[in-house]
Amino acid sequence: LVKTIPHLLKKLTSQRMINHKIALVSMSFLSDALTKAKHIITIYCITTLMMIHMMISMKDALRESLVAAHAYVVASLLLSVSLMYLYRSLILKRKMAIINLYKVGYMLDQFKKIIKQEVMSFFGLLIALPGLYIIIMLLLLLINHTISLSFVMIVMVINILPPVIMALMTWRYYRQSIIVELEEGVKDE
Numbered sequence: 001l002v003k004t005i006p007h008l009l010k011k012l013t014s015q016r017m018i019n020h021k022i023a024l025v026s027m028s029f030l031s032d033a034l035t036k037a038k039h040i041i042t043i044y045c046i047t048t049l050m051m052i053h054m055m056i057s058m059k060d061a062l063r064e065s066l067v068a069a070h071a072y073v074v075a076s077l078l079l080s081v082s083l084m085y086l087y088r089s090l091i092l093k094r095k096m097a098i099i100n101l102y103k104v105g106y107m108l109d110q111f112k113k114i115i116k117q118e119v120m121s122f123f124g125l126l127i128a129l130p131g132l133y134i135i136i137m138l139l140l141l142l143i144n145h146t147i148s149l150s151f152v153m154i155v156m157v158i159n160i161l162p163p164v165i166m167a168l169m170t171w172r173y174y175r176q177s178i179i180v181e182l183e184e185g186v187k188d189e
Contacts, residue, residue, distance in 0.1 A: 021106070021110065022110055022113045022114050022117065023117070025101065025106075025114050026113075026114040026115075026117040026118040026121070027118075027121075029094065029114070029118045030118050030121050030122055032090070033087060033090055033118070033122055034122070034125070036086065036090060037083060037086050037087070037122075040079065040082055040083055040086060041083070041125075041126060041129065043079060044076075044079040044080075044083065044126065044130070045129050045130040047075045047076075047079060048072075048075075048076065048130040048134070048159060049130055049133065049134070051068060051071060051072035051075055051076075052072065052134060052137070052138075052155055054068040054071075054072075055068040055069055055072060055151075055155070056141065056146070056147060059147065059151070069154075069158075072158060073158055076158060076159070076162045077162050080126075080162040080163050080165070080166040081166065083126065083163075083166060084166040084169055084170050087119075087122070087170050088170070088173055091170075091173065091174050091177055091178065092177070095177070095178065095181075098111065098178050098182075099181075099182070102182055108179060108182055108183060111178065111179060111182065112175070112179060115171065115174045115175060115178070115179070116171065119167055119170050119171045119174060120167065120171075122167075123163045123164065123166065123167035123170070126163045127159065127160055127163050127164075130159065131159060131160075134155065134156070134159060135156075138151075138152045138155060138156075139152075
């Protein structure tokens with residue numbers, strides 16, 4: 001999926017979004033970000049699934065289960081932070097492209113929408129990729145009375161919260177580094 005999604009986005013942008021200025025730019029940026037982050041996203045998904053499996057398999061041993069839960073939280077946070085910093089480096093590399101788009105007529109409101117759509121899509125995919133499998137797995141275990149509803153809720157919060165926090169921080173950084181500079185006026189270089 002991590003390799004297929006950027007390819008699908010490129011195909012979608014070249015065929016269907018050519019007349020949608022905001023979607024075209026945001027999906028092109030998203031495709032680039034997914035291509036650059038595919039290894040970290042793969043590690044994130046695998047780590048998430050393995051940590052949840054470890055927590056479930058050790059649910060009867062309280063100490064081991066708590067260690068697994070802490071490891072899951074720490075791994076999720078660290079991988080989310082690494083994705084956020086990777087995204088920050090992509091933002092800095094994109095700065096000139098955005099300034100050039102501004103010079104050819106893109107407006108600040110359009111950039112705000114582009115940034116919002118791109119960041120929400122990236123971190124939404126980060127939640128959804130392992131999330132779909134996690135939901136199915138947890139629901140099956142819940143139906144079989146192997147785990148409790150509170151366990152399902154905790155796992156879902158741990159899966160969703162770090163990427164949401166990192167998305168908000170990335171969105172804020174994106175706006176500060178691009179929009180604020182554009183609002184102050186682009187300096188000719």
